Amino acid sequence: MAPGHILGKRYIIIKRIGQGATSIVYKAEDTKLKRFVTVKVLKEEFANDEAFIKKFTTEAFAVACLSHINVGMVYDVCEEDNLHYIVMEYIEGYTLKELIEKEAPFSQERTIDYAIQILAGLKAAHEQNIVHRDIKPENIMVTEDGVLKVKDFGMAQIVTSSTITLTGDAVGSVHYFSPEQAKGRPVNKTTDLYAVGIIIFEMITNHLPFESDNHITIAIKHINDPIPKPSQYNSLIxxxxxxxxxxxxxxxxxxxxxxxxxxxDALKKALITPDTVIPNLSSKNIILDNPLSSTIYLDKQTTEFIRNQEKNSSPAKKEILGSFTRLTAVFLGMAAAIGVIIGVITSYILFGNHIPDNSSQKMAAVPNLIGRTFEEASAIATEDSFIVTKIGEKESTKVKEGTVLEQIPMVSVPALRNSTINLIIAKKPEDVTVIVPDVINLNNADAQKLLEEVGLYFTLTREYSDYIEIGKVINQTPKGNTKAQQRDMVTIVVSLGKEMPYIIMPSLYDLSLEQAENTLKAYELVLGTVTEKESEKPEGVVIEQDIVPNSNVDPDTVINISVSIGRKNLLEDLDNTLDAPLNDVTRQEIEADIEEILQELDAQDDKDNNNEIITKSYTIKLPETLQDNIENQTYQVTITFQTDVGEQTLFDKIINIDEFPYTLDLTGIGSGILTIYFDSLAWQEEMFSF
Structure with missing residues (x-):
């Protein structure tokens, strides 16, 4: 679907932002409510498949009943010319996955804050008996204000009891699978909470508990293996x-x-009192969690479930699930071999690392050396028959200075005895203290320049202000003239100006006076002076309005109009002024002259009318100077048009840098000077004619 395409006479497609197995996702503009929206369109090949259509609308029906700040909203569900689409909230910001990749491990405070927000969104869903079933960082958006929103309820199901029976559809992402999902078993609300636990693990450690190039291996680990302690990766937890x-x-x-x-509630207590005891963590429960004696095998029901998934999955998923099914056949066909393996594992449990096998006597599990001094690490490694070598240092605040930050091989990996464990030792980051500039009341561009000059990073948010003009800094965190370290982050809040509700000026042309007055009332506008003028238009209809249609106007603006009184009969006026009536020949000659004059006037009226309402396409290009400013992700773009009559604002909107060059429609009259502003600074002027 090309940019500019209009859906439902309301949603203008801006660009494609994503694609799934069954749908394509677009960013669009809601022309009625003047906001960006996300439009998810079902692919054409599924448009006639009732089962797919039902599945496609599941997300909308599941989340449409939810109204919560931490849940992405669904606005509309539409069908048009055999095209099925869902209109949803457009969320500015980053996915949680993107932030984890860029900034993790997070502080404990930030991790808990994010987790509580995710849980608040899930609580709203769970109260409506909705289980998401695909909670993962990719399905969680983080706005510039730090608000988290759970989205993509496409796999959600409404349940009427504590559990539901799964269909043959996909049921989640393997890294965040609960054991019951991995086995194709019924799920409940705790399935979502399991995924949240994995996300917390990832946020605080910058690691996933189970990682492998093989998705099947990860799924089996979720079923059988205990979650490693997060403190193995982050000793500060x-x-x-x-x-x-x-x-x-x-x-x-x-x-x-x-x-x-x-x-x-537990997370809130952890924030206040980090030593709070969490119940149900006895050794008995932990043993129950990981019974190696009851290692999961892939039975007939699971195999059938996987086959059903394969039939309904995308090609990529089919490849994975096909491997899973083939693996199932191998497991079932090699029961005796598995029995041998179980025996070996049982021996491992009984005898510790010393499995009674000649080859295994050469192997041992790599000990955990993270957070130890080199001397401590060396002693522990020697005790387990390993050698340690320091291979480098790395700046970090994850662990104390002078202790082990990373080790290769990783913890618990089997390795040959007397082999070497390579260590990277943490060192304190260089202490470069700077004074944070006070950028309040400065223009956005100047503020950013000052922060960059002292080596500080910044993020930018925008707010309306009744006192600070558009484009200037309202607030900053941390405050100016305080101390910070180079590369610290400063948040600046830039003014959007005074928040003014505006109205799109309607067209009154060809309406009767009564219709025009009612239209203005409906738009919260006021009818001003009504002037009567001669015109070829029918008597009583509007022929002029002093504010151009589609312009932005404030509520209660007075609109002056002109109404047609038709054409006067010039011959009757002439007869009334003469002493004697005109003869037929003279009358015909005068009528011909008048007709010629009227035709010329009509032609001029047509030309004037065409000049009254002209819409032209215009493309805004980001100036080269601003292209180099990679830190600024958005700009407030304003377009004004100056004519002899006065100045009009034709466009005023925040645009993301990835949307440039940005094409839009401008509506106006005549010729004048077009000025383009970026964050309240005039960057370009040009002569422009409609």
């Missing part, structure tokens, strides 16, 4: 937060938090 993660990711759903509220 509190004991309470670690316990919360372990409880949320329990293999047994009944031993997890039973509601989003309970998990959120």
């Amino acid at each position: 509190s004991k309470t937060l670690e316990d919360i993660i372990i409880k949320a990711t329990n293999k047994v759903p009944e031993l997890r938090f039973q509601s989003a509220d309970l998990m959120s």
Whole structure:
């Protein structure tokens, strides 16, 4: 669907922003409510498939009943010319996955804040008996204001009891799979909480608990393997937060938090008192979590479930699931071999690292050296028959200075005895203290320049202000003239000017006086002076209005109009002024002259009318100077048009840098000077004619 395409006489497509197996996602503009929206369109090949259409609308029906700040809203569900689409909230910002990749590990405070917001969104869904089933960082947006929104309820199902029966459709993303999802078993609300536990693990450590190039291996690990302790990767994590993660990711759903509220309350306590004891973490429960003696096999029901998924999956998923099914056949066909493996594992449990096998005596699990001094690490490694070598240093605040930050091989990986464990030691980041510039009341561009000069990074948000003019800084965090470290982040808030509700001026042309007055009332505008003028238009219709249609006007603006009184009969006036009536020949000659004059006037009227309402396409290009400013992701763009009559604002909107060059329609009259402003600074002027 090309940019500019209009759906439902309302939604203008701007660009494509994503694509899934069954739908294409676009950014669009709602011309009625003047806001950006996300439009998810069902692909053409599924437009006649009732099952796909029903599945496609599941997301809309599941989330349409939800109204919560931490849930992405659904505005509309539409069908037009066999085209099915859902209109949803357009969320400015980044996915949580993008932030994790750029900034993790997060601080404990930030991690808990984000987790509580995710849980608040899930609570709203769970209260409506909706289980999301695909909670992952890619499905969570973080706005510039730090608000998290759970989106993509496309896999949600409404449940009427604590569990539901799965269909043959896909049921989540493998890295965040609960054990019951990996086995194709019924799920409930704790399934979503398991995924939140994995996300907390990832935010606080910048690691996933289970990683592999093979998706099948990851799924099986979720079923059988205990979640590694987050403190193996981040020694600064509190004991309470670690316990919360372990409880949320329990293999047994009944031993997890039973509601989003309970998990959120635990997180709040962890923020206030990091030593809070989390219940249901006894050794008995942990053993129940990971019974190696009950290692999961892929039975007939699971195999059938996977086959059903394969039939309904995208090609990429089919390839993965096909591998899973083939693996199932191998497992089922090699029961004896598996029995041998189970015996070996049992021996491992009974005898520790010393498995009674000649080859295994050469192997041992790599000990955890993270957070230890080199001397401590060396002693621990020697005890387990390993050698340690320092291969470098790395700036970090994850662990204390002079302790092990990273180790290769990783913790618990089997390795040859007497082999070397390579260590990277943490060193304190260079202390470069700077004074934060006071940028309040400066233009956005000048503020950014000052921050860059002292080596500070910045993020930018925008707010309306009744006192600070558009484009200037309202506030900053941290405050000016305070100390910070180079590369610290400063948040600046830039003014959008005074928040003024504006109205799109309607066209009154060819309306009767009564219709025009009613139209203005409906638009909260006021009828001003009404002037009567001669015109070829029917008597009583509007022929002029002093504000151009489609212009932005304030409520209660007075609109002056002109109304047609038709053409006067010039011959009758002439007869009345003469002493004697005109003869027929003279009358015909005069009528011919008048007709010729009227035709010329009509031609001029047509030309004038064409000049009254002209819409032209115009493309805004980002100036080269601003293209180099990679830190600024948005600009407030304003277009004004100056004529002899006065100045009009034709366009005023925030535009993301990836939307440039930005094409729009301008509506106006005559010729004048067009001025383009970026963040209140005039960057370009040109002569322009409509």
